[in-house]
Amino acid sequence: MTVASMWTRQVAALAIKELKQLWRDRGLFGFVIYVFTLNIVLAAGGVSFELNHVPVIIHDADHSDAARDLTYRFQPPYFALQGEVGTAQQAMDMLDREEARVLVDIPHGFDETLREGTQPATVQLLVDASHANSGYLAASYASAIAGAFGTEWSQRNLARAGADPAGIPHVENRVRLWHNADLNEPWFHTIAELTTMMTVMCILLPAAALVREKERGTIEQLLVSPLSALQVMLAKVLAMVAVTLAGVAVALFGIMQPIYDVPARGSLVLLFALTAVYAFTNAGLGLVIATFSRNSGQTGLLVMLIVMPIITLSGTWTPFESMPAWLRAAMTLSPLRHFVDIAYSILLRGAGLNVLWDSVLAMTALGVVLFAIGLARFRRQFV
Amino acid sequence: MKLRRALAVAYKEWREILRDRIYLLLAFLMPAMLMIVFGYGMSQDVENVALAVLDEDGTSLSRDYAQRYIESRHFAYRGHLRAAREADRLLADGQVKVIVIIPQHFAERLMEGQVASVQTLVDGSFTTIARTVHSYVDAINAAFDSGLRVRFLTARLGITQQRAAVLIQPVQLQVRYLYNQEARSIWGIAPSLMMFTLMMVVPILTALAVVREKESGAIYNVYSSTISRGEFILGKLLPSVAISSVNALILWLLATRFFGAPFKGSFGLLALATVLFIICASGFGLVISFVVRTQQAALIVVTILATLLAMQYSGILTPVSSMTGASHAIARAFPPMYYENVIKGVFMKGVGARVLWPDLLFLAGFGALVMAAAYALFKKRIRS
Numbered sequence: 001m002t003v004a005s006m007w008t009r010q011v012a013a014l015a016i017k018e019l020k021q022l023w024r025d026r027g028l029f030g031f032v033i034y035v036f037t038l039n040i041v042l043a044a045g046g047v048s049f050e051l052n053h054v055p056v057i058i059h060d061a062d063h064s065d066a067a068r069d070l071t072y073r074f075q076p077p078y079f080a081l082q083g084e085v086g087t088a089q090q091a092m093d094m095l096d097r098e099e100a101r102v103l104v105d106i107p108h109g110f111d112e113t114l115r116e117g118t119q120p121a122t123v124q125l126l127v128d129a130s131h132a133n134s135g136y137l138a139a140s141y142a143s144a145i146a147g148a149f150g151t152e153w154s155q156r157n158l159a160r161a162g163a164d165p166a167g168i169p170h171v172e173n174r175v176r177l178w179h180n181a182d183l184n185e186p187w188f189h190t191i192a193e194l195t196t197m198m199t200v201m202c203i204l205l206p207a208a209a210l211v212r213e214k215e216r217g218t219i220e221q222l223l224v225s226p227l228s229a230l231q232v233m234l235a236k237v238l239a240m241v242a243v244t245l246a247g248v249a250v251a252l253f254g255i256m257q258p259i260y261d262v263p264a265r266g267s268l269v270l271l272f273a274l275t276a277v278y279a280f281t282n283a284g285l286g287l288v289i290a291t292f293s294r295n296s297g298q299t300g301l302l303v304m305l306i307v308m309p310i311i312t313l314s315g316t317w318t319p320f321e322s323m324p325a326w327l328r329a330a331m332t333l334s335p336l337r338h339f340v341d342i343a344y345s346i347l348l349r350g351a352g353l354n355v356l357w358d359s360v361l362a363m364t365a366l367g368v369v370l371f372a373i374g375l376a377r378f379r380r381q382f383v
Numbered sequence: 384m385k386l387r388r389a390l391a392v393a394y395k396e397w398r399e400i401l402r403d404r405i406y407l408l409l410a411f412l413m414p415a416m417l418m419i420v421f422g423y424g425m426s427q428d429v430e431n432v433a434l435a436v437l438d439e440d441g442t443s444l445s446r447d448y449a450q451r452y453i454e455s456r457h458f459a460y461r462g463h464l465r466a467a468r469e470a471d472r473l474l475a476d477g478q479v480k481v482i483v484i485i486p487q488h489f490a491e492r493l494m495e496g497q498v499a500s501v502q503t504l505v506d507g508s509f510t511t512i513a514r515t516v517h518s519y520v521d522a523i524n525a526a527f528d529s530g531l532r533v534r535f536l537t538a539r540l541g542i543t544q545q546r547a548a549v550l551i552q553p554v555q556l557q558v559r560y561l562y563n564q565e566a567r568s569i570w571g572i573a574p575s576l577m578m579f580t581l582m583m584v585v586p587i588l589t590a591l592a593v594v595r596e597k598e599s600g601a602i603y604n605v606y607s608s609t610i611s612r613g614e615f616i617l618g619k620l621l622p623s624v625a626i627s628s629v630n631a632l633i634l635w636l637l638a639t640r641f642f643g644a645p646f647k648g649s650f651g652l653l654a655l656a657t658v659l660f661i662i663c664a665s666g667f668g669l670v671i672s673f674v675v676r677t678q679q680a681a682l683i684v685v686t687i688l689a690t691l692l693a694m695q696y697s698g699i700l701t702p703v704s705s706m707t708g709a710s711h712a713i714a715r716a717f718p719p720m721y722y723e724n725v726i727k728g729v730f731m732k733g734v735g736a737r738v739l740w741p742d743l744l745f746l747a748g749f750g751a752l753v754m755a756a757a758y759a760l761f762k763k764r765i766r767s
Contacts, residue, residue: 001566018600027680034687040686045710047582050514055704072553095561096734098704118546120555129560129732131702132568133427133515139558147525150554157550163540168532169493171448173501173524175517178474178490181508187508208679297591297598297678299407304686312424319512321431321459325422348508353477365402 010227012208014235015242018209022243028208035197037249040255043193044186051137053080057100060084064111066153070123071104078138091126094236102138104259117157166245179348186260187348194251195343198244198275199336202282203289204303205240210290211299231381235282237371244279245272265270265350274342274360279361281335284370291377310334338363384613392610392618396592400622404638410588414630418573418637424701425576428567429515434458434481435473437466442490448501451527452483457519470504481516493531555745562731573642574730575699577634578660578722581627582693583686585661586668589623590681593672606763616757620665627661638730648729651734654724659746663718666753673760693719720746 022029056074058081060067070280074081082100085091094100105124113121125142129135155165180187210233213219222232249272256262289306293299313327314320314336320328331337338359345351353360435452438447453460461479464470473479482504492499507513529551536547563570596602605615614729633652638644668685675681694700696710698721706714713718721742728734728742736743 027675027677027683031680031683039687042695048508053704054702064426093738096728096732098702098739099703101704114553117549117553120549121553122555122557124557125556126561127558130562130571130727132563132571133429133511134702135560135563137514137518139560140522143556143558144521146554146556147552148550153553154551157553161540161542163536163550163552167496169496170498171493171501171524172498173503173520173532175503175505175520177505177507177513177517180510180513183507183513188508191608204635217564222391254464295678297595297682298405300679300682301405301413301587304682305409305413305416309420309424312421316666318424318427319429319509321433322426322428323423344474344508348399349475349477349506351475352476355472 011231011235011238014227014231015239018236021209021212022205022239029207032205032243032247035201036194036251039197039257040190040193040251043189043257050185051078051134051141051184053103054078054134054138055080055082055100055106056102057082057091057094059088059105062106062110064313066111066114067106070106070149071148074104074142078141079291089103093255095126095128097268100127101135102126102142104142110289114153114345117160148207152164184260186264188375190256190260190262191343194248195258195336196247196316197338198278199249199282199339200303200307200312202279203286203307204300205243205286206236206283207286207290207293207299207303208296209236209240210287211293211296214290215295219275228230230375233287233375233378234350235370236287237280239285240286241276241279245276248272248275255369264347264349266346266352271343271346272355274339274346274356274363275359277341277364277367278335278342281367281370284367284372284374285335287374288370288377289382291374299316311338314340316340332362333366334361335366338366384453384611386616387615388610389617392615393621393761396619396622400592400626401421404430406591407556410584410626411630411633415581415585415633415637416585418576419636419641421576422569422573422637422642423577427511427700428568429512429519430457432457432512432516433457433461433479434480434483435461435470436462437470437482439467439482439487440485440489444490444493446658448485448489448527449483451523452481452520455519455523457516474504474506478506479510480512480591481520483520486511497536500741507743521555539543556566558636562727569642570644571727571731572699573638573644574617574726575697575723577631577638577657578697578719578726579693579699580634581631581657581661582664583689583696584630584663585623586671586685586689587682588626589619589665589668590672590675590685591678592619592623593669594675594678594681597672597676598678612758612761612763616669616761620662623665623668624658627665628658631657644730646730647733649735650729651723652739653729656722656729656746658749659743660718660722662750663753666750666757669757670753670760673757692717696720696724699723718746718749720764 030049050157053076057081058071079102091103095103103126107122107124110121110123125138125139127135128286153197158165158168177183192321213222237239251291257264285306289302290299293302313323313331314334316336341359345356394689400410434452436452438445438449452458458481464473464482467484470482473482484502484504486500489499489501501524505513505516505520532551533544533547536550537544540547596605639646671684672681675684696714696717698714703711703714703720724742725739728739
């Protein structure tokens with residue numbers, strides 16, 4: 001038997017040992033199953049940022065047909081009319097209790113001003129902006145409602161003023177959504193959740209596997225055996241890469257595609273190949289963490305400390321481009337930052353290596369560096 | 384139950400915490416770090432979105448139109464396209480998220496009083512960005528459109544600009560943002576992060592304190608000692624509630640000083656709600672610690688449940704009023720939403736106990752319930 005095949009067989013044997021250990025650790029194994037199945041389903045039904053039945057109250061001091069016409073346009077799915085309030089104090093109370101989040105205040109003389117057409121008829125809109133984003137959306141949808149209402153009056157008044165409404169220039173902007181034309185929320189949520197939890201798994205599993213050996217002292221046994229430090233680490237990484245690939249396959253083919261119709265517009269082979277690279281990169285990070293901690297409790301805390309910033313600041317859940325420039329620069333060190341681009345681009349945008357090469361290169365480079373650091377620290381500690 | 388014995392457990396606990404350096408560091412470092420990281424990471428503001436323009440008309444009017452998008456602070460201009468087929472590649476890469484396409488004869492049609500159609504391609508893969516960008520684009524287009532129409536009418540009918548403006552847009556909507564006048568998301572997020580961070584860290588600290596003893600076997604000393612279940616639970620709880628209260632104060636300072644969030648209400652009311660919430664969260668950690676066996680498992684279970692409850696079902700990300708069905712019921716069954724209400728109330732709205740008493744009552748009730756559950760779950764016998 002050649003040296004090379006011997007070397008590979010040893011790594012394979014060790015990797016199988018890792019898989020068996022994971023299988024026997026029912027708690028951790030259950031967690032792996034949960035992450036790639038139920039967790040994805042929960043995430044898909046979770047948060048939507050679309051306006052949904054925002055409760056609207058009306059303070060109508062005009063009691064005219066025009067005022068009623070305007071207020072009845074606040075309809076589901078975006079808004080839900082909660083009725084009229086008599087006084088400003090009552091309105092503020094309802095806003096404070098979050099029973100209403102928008103107040104439309106129509107002043108006395110609204111109808112008259114509209115008919116005269118010499119002054120703009122003003123309507124006050126009070127929006128609860130404690131959720132800044134949904135507050136902004138509510139205001140802009142309300143503006144669209146008021147705009148459409150205004151346009152109808154404008155047509156009438158123009159005709160009266162002797163101008164043909166059809167002969168006035170108008171710029172129409174047709175917005176077309178690409179990649180997710182119906183803004184299907186589960187597509188976004190399941191992909192975001194999958195990349196997030198993959199990251200947690202890929203860092204935690206190798207770290208836990210290595211620290212467990214440190215805790216139990218079995219690491220010494222491995223090191224006196226005819227195995228090199230590289231083989232020991234490589235076996236752990238390979239086992240966890242295999243688990244991750246299997247998990248992604250289950251999540252993608254078992255849940256995301258059959259239940260939510262998440263498309264795969266690019267090459268799936270490429271996606272799985274890059275998932276393997278990504279898992280390898282994170283495993284390197286996990287091993288580095290494991291060399292710093294003494295027991296599994298410490299590992300868990302350190303993993304959290306490192307994983308939290310990675311999964312929140314890499315642009316998975318929040319618009320990456322809105323973050324300050326220094327933070328964006330710092331996040332190029334996060335493997336997830338690059339993988340998020342890759343996952344969305346392959347699944348939704350149908351991209352190939354020709355456009356993704358820079359992300360792939362950065363991710364691979366990070367992986368090599370992290371793995372080298374982990375190996376160096378591991379050797380210094382034990383060999 | 385004797386208070387003296389509970390205090391002895393608490394004192395022992397405190398000395399152990401002092402000796403475990405990583406635990407100690409994390410107990411005080413992790414909350415502050417989480418808050419700063421999430422403060423930057425959770426902002427749903429949509430700014431700097433990469434924009435490209437394809438101007439097939441090339442007139443001064445079309446340039447003026449494109450300029451409106453280029454100058455907007457919401458967009459980061461990345462250049463002009465030369466041909467429509469470049470759009471595919473740019474959008475596939477994700478490097479450009481918005482492309483405004485101005486067709487030929489844009490200016491010509493408008494000068495003749497006709498309709499000109501502009502097309503905007505928006506990358507929909509990140510749904511929140513797409514939705515917000517859609518409304519930015521509509522707003523910019525509407526502003527240009529009404530300006531153009533006013534100019535046209537002024538010239539055509541020989542009337543004043545003001546008169547023309549009323550003819551074009553007879554209704555004026557005056558928007559006022561309540562509670563957060565600048566609609567700055569960090570002012571809303573930073574206070575909510577107090578809730579999220581406490582929900583995350585407090586159960587971890589409590590759960591680890593118990594599971595550590597299970598792992599090392601020290602729990603058998605507790606089983607065989609004369610100490611009662613209540614005394615043990617109280618002794619475990621006191622240090623973690625004390626540490627967490629200090630942390631809550633640090634978090635409050637970060638929210639108000641570092642992130643500059645406005646604080647309009649009563650500090651005493653917030654303090655009361657915070658202590659109640661910490662008790663709920665500690666109890667939650669205790670319950671988990673009695674169920675799992677290893678520190679690793681405790682961390683994992685707490686992290687998953689806490690993130691789920693504190694993020695998805697608390698009203699941080701999306702108002703509870705817009706949740707439906709099961710989500711709504713889940714949100715109403717757990718403390719995060721109620722504490723979040725109190726936080727929103729005292730930070731932004733400046734309301735008092737008159738409005739917030741139901742939330743305080745729920746927190747107190749849940750705290751009592753979860754403590755009872757912990758008491759029932761903790762057995763001084765080894766499960767065989």
